[in-house]
Amino acid sequence: MTDPLEPISRRSTAAIVADRIRAAIMRGTFPPGTQLGEVDLAQRLGVSRGPLREAMQRLVAEGLLRSERHRGLFVRDLDAADVRDVYTARTAVERAAALLLLAAPDRAPAVARLTTAIAAMEAAVAAGDAVALADADHEFHAELVAASGSPRLHRMSRTLLVETRMCLAALQQNPPPPESLLAEHRLLRDALEQGDATRMTAVLEAHMADAVSRILDVTLVDPAAGESGEAPALPA
Amino acid sequence: MTDPLEPISRRSTAAIVADRIRAAIMRGTFPPGTQLGEVDLAQRLGVSRGPLREAMQRLVAEGLLRSERHRGLFVRDLDAADVRDVYTARTAVERAAALLLLAAPDRAPAVARLTTAIAAMEAAVAAGDAVALADADHEFHAELVAASGSPRLHRMSRTLLVETRMCLAALQQNPPPPESLLAEHRLLRDALEQGDATRMTAVLEAHMADAVSRILDVTLVDPAAGESGEAPALPA
DNA sequence: GGTTGTACGGTTGTCGACAATCGCATTGGG
């Protein structure tokens, strides 16, 4: 599959560090709001503060971290507006990717990959593994955008998917109903396979709307003291 | 307008440097493919290599620069596929922004700002100033996305607009017909003002398709030795 | 003549240390 020759292309240390931190944020190792000390992270990763700071700047540019002068770097915490915004942007990106895929000459391999992701979701549901389910969900959408062949949509999507995981990690306590989640993804794949653009966009938008309403409803129900319509994710 | 008090919020040096470099790239000061020496830039901007490298990482993450290990940083040069990709992503982002704007309670101020941008375009056309026309065009689309109130769409748009300017700078020799450009923007504003979503998306997509075909046709006509369908922006 | 080996210049990658700034605990005063 992968050519063992040629493009060894060792990535820069900053890129590797950025990927690590990104994965850690996505995984929930660093909950939103936590401060990331530079010296601590640097010696934990075995690098100096220079490359680490470069990696941090990348993540700040992506919107995953928030930098305060002489205060430090903090993992961004997302409020209700952010949740809506993430899903608005995701809808825009994934819709464009899907339309690009529909215009492609051969979308069979893409459909196959989506089916693989769905299979992973099914296995996760069968095993009752919520984390694996979220992973497979993530993989489904990542594959969808990657298959479009658009590097810019792909890059945007990567950041947005990480933010999605941040939202989900905040309310991991209340997982979504696995059946409807699976059904929505199957619908998405089917619409893509059949080449029905209008149906695909409709399903995609419904899927996103469902997700955001699910997240926001949960967060609004939980505190049980909701006079203001604001989400409770702002403890400050 | 701007409150002279309080939020002084001195931005980080890296952010300022990144903005400078970004503006320089957009302005065409650094043509695509040029290598950016760190020591040279650092002492020209009056900062050390540390903050400058952080700024560079931001631009690399945005896709404006390309980093090669131990080789240096280069301004990315865009080929035909990149042009299509930029406009695909722009269509996705601006369409979402416009739809968001249509759903907003009051879109009058946004329309006013777009009208201001159109007025600037008209003035540029009257003066025959191609650079001012491009600036106004840029401002129109930037305002459109900014008015949507979505920070993520706004961030994506900013990078994409810089890349658009990079494309335009490459073929500045052959400016687009000002009348049709103006007409398309007026149509866009009108559709937005009237709240006609389907017409707005149609106009927007047509506008983007026009732009990309204009750019690619120009680049394909120019070399006059086009056997391969590839764009000539790959001198390597 | 073509190819390989080698020395060189320049660039990036990385590191450690110093200075500036901020938050917080302590202490003095009202």
Place this chain on the structure above:
DNA sequence: CCCAATGCGATTGTCGACAACCGTACAACC
């Protein structure tokens, strides 16, 4: 008892220097 001022600790921001690496040009060899 509460509030304000101050000193301290910790963290970030910045800088200069060293080491590693790559591309190129020249020379030697087959």
